[in-house]
Amino acid sequence: MITLTYRDALRESIREAMRKDERVFLMGEDVGRYGGCFAVSKGLLEEFGPERIRDTPMSESAFVGAGIGAALGGMKPIVEIMTVNFSLLALDQIMNNAATFLHMSGGQFNVPVVIRMATGGGRQVAAQHSHSLEGWFAHIPGIRVLAPATLEDARGMLATALDDPDPVLIFENASLYNLKGQLPEHAGAVDIDRARVRRSGRDVTMITYGAMLWRCFEAAEALAKDGVEAEVIDLRTLRPLDDATFLDSIRRTHRALIVDEAWRSGGISAEVSARIQEGAFYDLDGPVERLCGAEVPTPYPKHLEDASFPQAAAIVAAAQSMVPVHG
Amino acid sequence: MNDRKHAIESLGQMLRIRRLEERCAELYTQTKIRGFLHLCNGEEAVSVGVVQSLGPEDAIVATYREHGHALVRGISARAIMAELYGKQEGCSRGRGGSMHLFDAKTRFYGGNAIVGGGMPIAVGLALADKMRRLARVTCCFFGDGAVAEGEFHECLNLAALWRLPVLFVCENNLYAMGTRLDLAQSTTDVAKKAAAYAMAAEAVDGMDVLAVEASAQRAVASIRAGAGPFFLECKTYRFRAHSMYDPELYRNKAEVEEWKKRDPISNLVKSLQISEADLAPMERDIAQELDDAIGCAEAGTWEPVSDLERFVYSEGRRP
Numbered sequence: 001m002i003t004l005t006y007r008d009a010l011r012e013s014i015r016e017a018m019r020k021d022e023r024v025f026l027m028g029e030d031v032g033r034y035g036g037c038f039a040v041s042k043g044l045l046e047e048f049g050p051e052r053i054r055d056t057p058m059s060e061s062a063f064v065g066a067g068i069g070a071a072l073g074g075m076k077p078i079v080e081i082m083t084v085n086f087s088l089l090a091l092d093q094i095m096n097n098a099a100t101f102l103h104m105s106g107g108q109f110n111v112p113v114v115i116r117m118a119t120g121g122g123r124q125v126a127a128q129h130s131h132s133l134e135g136w137f138a139h140i141p142g143i144r145v146l147a148p149a150t151l152e153d154a155r156g157m158l159a160t161a162l163d164d165p166d167p168v169l170i171f172e173n174a175s176l177y178n179l180k181g182q183l184p185e186h187a188g189a190v191d192i193d194r195a196r197v198r199r200s201g202r203d204v205t206m207i208t209y210g211a212m213l214w215r216c217f218e219a220a221e222a223l224a225k226d227g228v229e230a231e232v233i234d235l236r237t238l239r240p241l242d243d244a245t246f247l248d249s250i251r252r253t254h255r256a257l258i259v260d261e262a263w264r265s266g267g268i269s270a271e272v273s274a275r276i277q278e279g280a281f282y283d284l285d286g287p288v289e290r291l292c293g294a295e296v297p298t299p300y301p302k303h304l305e306d307a308s309f310p311q312a313a314a315i316v317a318a319a320q321s322m323v324p325v326h327g
Numbered sequence: 328m329n330d331r332k333h334a335i336e337s338l339g340q341m342l343r344i345r346r347l348e349e350r351c352a353e354l355y356t357q358t359k360i361r362g363f364l365h366l367c368n369g370e371e372a373v374s375v376g377v378v379q380s381l382g383p384e385d386a387i388v389a390t391y392r393e394h395g396h397a398l399v400r401g402i403s404a405r406a407i408m409a410e411l412y413g414k415q416e417g418c419s420r421g422r423g424g425s426m427h428l429f430d431a432k433t434r435f436y437g438g439n440a441i442v443g444g445g446m447p448i449a450v451g452l453a454l455a456d457k458m459r460r461l462a463r464v465t466c467c468f469f470g471d472g473a474v475a476e477g478e479f480h481e482c483l484n485l486a487a488l489w490r491l492p493v494l495f496v497c498e499n500n501l502y503a504m505g506t507r508l509d510l511a512q513s514t515t516d517v518a519k520k521a522a523a524y525a526m527a528a529e530a531v532d533g534m535d536v537l538a539v540e541a542s543a544q545r546a547v548a549s550i551r552a553g554a555g556p557f558f559l560e561c562k563t564y565r566f567r568a569h570s571m572y573d574p575e576l577y578r579n580k581a582e583v584e585e586w587k588k589r590d591p592i593s594n595l596v597k598s599l600q601i602s603e604a605d606l607a608p609m610e611r612d613i614a615q616e617l618d619d620a621i622g623c624a625e626a627g628t629w630e631p632v633s634d635l636e637r638f639v640y641s642e643g644r645r646p
Contacts, residue, residue, distance in 0.1 A: 062447045062481030069451015072436060075458060096441050097448060105429035106420025107638040141639050165641035
């Protein structure tokens, strides 16, 4: 076993992919000389050179589209968008080109591009730098949307994404980059199709992804002290959504609590909730509950920002209110 | 004479486009073709002059006014017409229609219907070629409307910065849909904007197929020699409306008539001194080709509804 951070795991996955396949290259703002805004690509320029670790101008639409074009041209690009907030400047390329080319061309042109970006709030960087838009992107047919929450997934999702013939978006929650833990030395590719039960429990199913996974763990530990056992499901992939895993869990626990730091209205939490009504309605002992980000532009001061995102105490309270008091 | 023979061939290609577009307009009024239809009558010299300058290994990224580029590139009239009908024999399986002609065999990457949206794709195709050490050119068509888009500036900068093998071809027909160039641009000298990105740039009479071809050949040679991207502004005019929905309130008939005096087809007929008798067999062949294409489109089949969700993702991927 080796000790490393989420950031290290991502870097190792990029390094391994670039060593394995000459077609793989990384491009984005400050990925080279700066070492990556979040230091994910630190040291890669020295190893692979400026041809394959490409600093781009601040032209999100051009370099994301160029990644799509390069994928069409036989390369395997990894495009880094510094944060999801800037992905809006490239939304046309992702939605109108990457997601449509295969279908619109009658199956002729697939787009094997991987687009990574940091996402999420909780770092006091205010309203324009705290978005969680992965649920938005999950609305779009033709792309895959991944949200690695663990070291294992940070290390293993990229390889599988690069093997995929279609566009894959990877959302790395920025508050996880410093997450530290252990992985087997030869940790490698993981599947990108299935959700995972990360903690087993009989009383309530928590459905979450990204940084909120860790908040759910925290809540589950607190609940366990009161005798409430929460099952925690990490969605991992927001599109295509693996509903079988959470429906199966709900058939056992009969209660569902969705925890998502993104906004509630029209978000991925709404989609998960709808699928539960469609797939496990008669297995439910009570209404599906949701804890989501407050529907406000994220404010800067800590006390207001904390109030904007689901906290462990709120998750505990919500779960307790759903579960009848044990004997 | 080879030059004369080539000029006559170019004339024939322009005629093919003109007649195709005329048939499309008729078929649209018969509701055989639906949706948006953007015809390129008047702009044929650009399609022919530029596309003839490319090799089979090169790539094209075009706009929603791309029937001409597709036809000259070698996508058959049958495959184009079937596509316009929405039949599965079409070059995009009938799924794209007029605005989305695609063809892997000829490296034709659309038919892109977001103004400026194809430009980053072209830059990326060229980046792949450069990284793969392939001496190929990616030809990117766009209109004067795209010049106002941010993507235009981002892409010119990126292509010049990385010295990518892109031929940028601005089909400047003076109107971004209905907005005249001088009402949309602080400076209307489009080629100058490219020069600002330290890119080789040239403006050419887009109503003269031989002039366009001469410029395009120079540009392609320069790009293939490794000199980086090249910008070609072709000054042209569309004789018909923007689309079949357009009542043309924004320009007067006199202006259109003035430009029709510069018709790239009739002027070439005149300068080559081609007689009606010489033209007749050419017209007959084209009519036959188009009759055949329409016949095939009529006889074509609809993709089964059960295939609707095919190719949202690639087939054959493990679960």
